[in-house]
Amino acid sequence: MRPDAAAHRAGQAAGSLAHEARAPRRRDGHASHDSERVRASAGAGVEYQLLRLPPNGWVPNNRALPVIVYRRALLPDMADPASLADAFDARFAAHGWPPQWRDSVFDYHHFHSTAHEVLAVFAGRAELIVGGPGGHALRVSAGDALLLPAGTGHCLVSRAPGFQVTAGYPAGQQWDIRREALTPEEASAMEALPFPRSDPLCGDHGPLLDHWLAGGEASRRDL
Numbered sequence: 001m002r003p004d005a006a007a008h009r010a011g012q013a014a015g016s017l018a019h020e021a022r023a024p025r026r027r028d029g030h031a032s033h034d035s036e037r038v039r040a041s042a043g044a045g046v047e048y049q050l051l052r053l054p055p056n057g058w059v060p061n062n063r064a065l066p067v068i069v070y071r072r073a074l075l076p077d078m079a080d081p082a083s084l085a086d087a088f089d090a091r092f093a094a095h096g097w098p099p100q101w102r103d104s105v106f107d108y109h110h111f112h113s114t115a116h117e118v119l120a121v122f123a124g125r126a127e128l129i130v131g132g133p134g135g136h137a138l139r140v141s142a143g144d145a146l147l148l149p150a151g152t153g154h155c156l157v158s159r160a161p162g163f164q165v166t167a168g169y170p171a172g173q174q175w176d177i178r179r180e181a182l183t184p185e186e187a188s189a190m191e192a193l194p195f196p197r198s199d200p201l202c203g204d205h206g207p208l209l210d211h212w213l214a215g216g217e218a219s220r221r222d223l
Contacts, residue, residue, distance in 0.1 A: 047071045048207050051136055053152065058181040059111055059132030064191065065149035067130055068207045069138060073120070076142035081123035084142060085166045088120040088201075092168035095203050096196030099168045105156040106177075109133055112150055113182055113190045115173035118200040120145040124163030129155045145201060147208065150190050170195050 049069040053061035077083050089099040097118050105119070109132055125141035132153035140146070148154060169175060173193070182190065197213060199206030 046073050046202060046206065050211060051130060053131040056132035056135060056153065059109065059153035060151040060182060060187060061131055061153060062149035062151040065212050067152055068147040068211065070145040070201055072143045073145045073201050074143050081142065085122035088122060088166050092118060092200050095198040095200050096171055097168035097200040098171055099166055102164060102166045104159065104163055105165060107156040109153050109155040111153045111178050112175045113178050113186055115169045115175040116150050116193065116195050117148045117175060118145060118168045119165045121165050124160045126159035126163045127157040129157055147200060150193050168200055
């Protein structure tokens with residue numbers, strides 16, 4: 001989520017507090033999560049990591065859909081980051097995830113309840129936390145991308161000068177900013193959010209099709 005959107009999105013951040021389920025904790029006090037590193041099919045040619053995140057306090061995360069971290073999805077052009085951003089945006093637009101903005105990432109924990117989100121790094125490097133406070137630390141750099149299902153907590157921890165991402169969302173979905181637990185009604189609406197039957201980077205193949213479009217979820221979550 002871009003920092004300069006804070007002012008006009010602040011009103012959308014409020015929400016009624018619901019019962020907060022506690023995430024399982026490791027001995028070091030951090031929320032537990034399942035991580036799996038896999039390689040996509042030869043046609044996709046992309047190495048990616050799956051993160052299955054349980055609810056964590058006020059951060060719901062997404063029980064049904066894993067976070068997908070694409071490593072070097074596109075090769076960075078250090079001399080011209082704008083060209084890399086344009087290349088990411090072209091893929092997003094072609095695959096049903098039209099780009100909406102370019103900027104950094106908020107440096108506080110938050111999630112989106114009204115949209116799935118894909119973030120692609122086109123300049124610099126950074127460390128992020130996904131999953132809410134005590135969640136999973138990720139180091140990302142130019143060429144990497146993250147597919148965040150609705151409800152996934154994320155936060156910027158540190159960044160090198162010039163760190164920038166470009167962001168895309170399913171057509172027709174508008175992101176909000178949440179920093180409190182959802183009501184049961186809001187949680188149900190979030191869980192029913194559809195998404196394209198197309199990977200934002202790989203199109204008609206890739207990890208979204210392998211890990212989001214599974215079984216009965218495919219028909220319920222089609223755009």
